[in-house]
Amino acid sequence: MRQIGIRETKTNIEDTHRRRSKRRMTKEEEPLSPMARMFQSYGTDYCTIIIIGFKTKINPHVILDDLKQNVYKHPRISSKLADDGATWIKTEINVEDHVFVPHIDLDEIGDYGENFVEDYVSRLTTIPLDRSRPLWDIHILNVKTSDAEAVAVIRSHHSLGDGMSRMSLIMACTRKTSDPKACPTIPILKRREKVSQNKSWFLRSMVAICSTVRLIWNTIVDLLLLLATVLFLKDTKTSLKGGADAESNRKILCHRIVSLDDIRLIKDVMDMTINDVLIGVTQAALSRYLNKPHDKVNVDGGTLTPLLNNIPSSIRVRAGVLVNLRSKVGIQPLADMMAKDSECRWGNHINIVVLPLSIALKTDPLIYLSKAQSTMDRKKNSLQAPVLYSIMRFILKIFGGKIGAALFKRLLLNTTAFFSNVNGPTEEISFHGHPIAYIAPSVYGHSQALMIHFQSYAEKMVISIAVDPTIISDPHKLCDEMEESLKSMKAALLERGLLINKQVSVRVNNM
Incomplete structure (x- = not known):
């Protein structure tokens, strides 16, 4: 466990990386999945950061002892990358090299805990992980913020696993706060299916044929658009659009906690999924953010008059959305994910879908929801993600990781x-007596200037935003817009009496 001064944090971590210790290797090796190879190929360095807020101060020795007892049980966490970047090699691990506890002068930072954590995490995004050992580390910050008494920052390479894998590991390491001996309840999710009833065999057959034709057509169109995007089709240049330098620039991470109940109520009233609501909220927030800086100057009086809508109608804004390719949706028990031949295997069993966003200023915020639902329904009726996964595997096998990563970068x-949404525990959890206040995951190393991750936890939804500050100078403003957009949608439903009727219906059904 490293005790380091805050001003020497970066220097000490880099010095630690330079101290190469000889480790005894075993012959056990495991190949990387196609997406894992993409995330760590030549010139590519995609990493994840999970910021966990705790309701009490953190005892570093508790974390260290737990890691010593359990880290060797997980083959991926106790393995390092082979020199060819294509396989994992099991290795002996010195846990102390992976846990950092900076010395913090609490009198110096005063009431600015958020600023301290934000600056610390931002500097971490400029420090590469040491590839001579397992690609992860933990930073313990006993600093009070508005949402927590202390913060733990878990940094790892994206090639270790996707969001589903990491959340499965977190839930395996924690217990219910209400019952310290009980494991967290894993949310059960099912793929949404529309079942046609009261139809004849002929009608059902015709519907199935039409659905199949539409599925094939949508898949072909999506793949052609994807190819066009890689070759020449670019998004409109806006104050959110990054560039080639964004992947190497430092990132600023912040988060906002909103009510999961509000999102569920909107979902039920509008008859859509939580993902639909989150995309709708995001579309509204980005529209408000892009429109606000544009003001019209009155030449005579020299005053600024806000434009009602200064967003071009032809604007093109798209987001990469991660899709889980496992046959089972949602978080799965860690033991199941680590089992051989598992249907929900640990790793990066994901792929990307390019989602067009409806960016325009609307007087009715519910329009963003209906447009989001329409777009998501269209994307669900396509096999772009699994077909692209097979294409990527073919490219990696024939042309190698360098070519595959270059195409992915394009x-x-x-x-x-870039968007991602991961379901978390349905109740509050604790780590060895340390109750968790929130979980905020994010990613850095991509060429986009904006990353938005949604993480549910108990009755909260954590909106985690990572930005390139050279492009987006105030990510907190984006958080404000996300929160305001959600409030405006709830208010619109209240005005129409829809939300009140739904709440009354829920109370009656629960009696």
């Missing part, structure tokens, strides 16, 4: 943002 470079 796809991200020509789009604007």
